[in-house]
Amino acid sequence: AQSVSQHNHHVILSEAASLELGCNYSYGGTVNLFWYVQYPGQHLQLLLKYFSGDPLVKGIKGFEAEFIKSKFSFNLRKPSVQWSDTAEYFCAVNAPYGNNRLAFGKGNQVVVIP
Amino acid sequence: ETGVTQSPTHLIKTRGQQVTLRCSSQSGHNTVSWYQQALGQGPQFIFQYYREEENGRGNFPPRFSGLQFPNYSSELNVNALELDDSALYLCASSSEGASNSGANVLTFGAGSRLTVL
Numbered sequence: 379a380q381s382v383s384q385h386n387h388h389v390i391l392s393e394a395a396s397l398e399l400g401c402n403y404s405y406g407g408t409v410n411l412f413w414y415v416q417y418p419g420q421h422l423q424l425l426l427k428y429f430s431g432d433p434l435v436k437g438i439k440g441f442e443a444e445f446i447k448s449k450f451s452f453n454l455r456k457p458s459v460q461w462s463d464t465a466e467y468f469c470a471v472n473a474p475y476g477n478n479r480l481a482f483g484k485g486n487q488v489v490v491i492p
Numbered sequence: 493e494t495g496v497t498q499s500p501t502h503l504i505k506t507r508g509q510q511v512t513l514r515c516s517s518q519s520g521h522n523t524v525s526w527y528q529q530a531l532g533q534g535p536q537f538i539f540q541y542y543r544e545e546e547n548g549r550g551n552f553p554p555r556f557s558g559l560q561f562p563n564y565s566s567e568l569n570v571n572a573l574e575l576d577d578s579a580l581y582l583c584a585s586s587s588e589g590a591s592n593s594g595a596n597v598l599t600f601g602a603g604s605r606l607t608v609l
Contacts, residue, residue: 382534412597421496422535422582422600468534479525479548480598482534 384483401469515583
């Protein structure tokens with residue numbers, strides 16, 4: 379079964395600072411990788427995804443993530459955050475043809491100070 | 493296009509009681525998955541329904557059960573509630589179906605927050 383690790387559960391930073399959230403997974407086979415975001419009072423929504431191809435994936439709102447297969451990692455980055463990026467961020471992984479069940483990390487609570 | 497809707501949004505039960513949570517899938521989606529999100533944790537997969545049958549289950553006991561209806565809506569039932577069942581229960585729909593490539597993105601509802609006293 380897949381498992382996902384996210385570190386630094388609480389992150390506080392100022393506007394315009396750069397953000398990087400780490401995600402490591404444990405699974406030996408091919409995986410699909412996702413980052414979901416949950417803004418305050420809203421439901422989980424997809425930020426970006428990786429299935430195959432270019433390991434550098436660009437998502438909505440200026441976010442990007444890089445899949446490094448040798449490190450089993452899928453770190454999320456944004457060069458310059460805004461107050462509106464305050465949210466909880468979840469990394470998730472599933473195995474193709476594995477009933478589409480997602481294994482989520484514990485999440486990163488990100489607070490951006492204006 | 494309507495999204496995933498869940499009801500009720502909040503409810504309080506006592507230990508030993510039973511609860512039913514409901515979910516209407518997004519238009520065009522035929523597969524429904526349920527997740528449990530405890531406080532401070534990421535969502536945990538409970539089970540998935542496709543064509544009105546369970547199509548995969550996570551590490552949850554049999555007192556967690558579900559149904560899917562012909563219109564693709566779904567119910568999650570939990571019997572003999574325990575304090576640890578207190579959590580946000582998320583429903584997600586997709587058009588995955590039997591192919592299970594994992595490449596279809598899940599659309600989540602806002603969740604039903606269950607408190608067990």
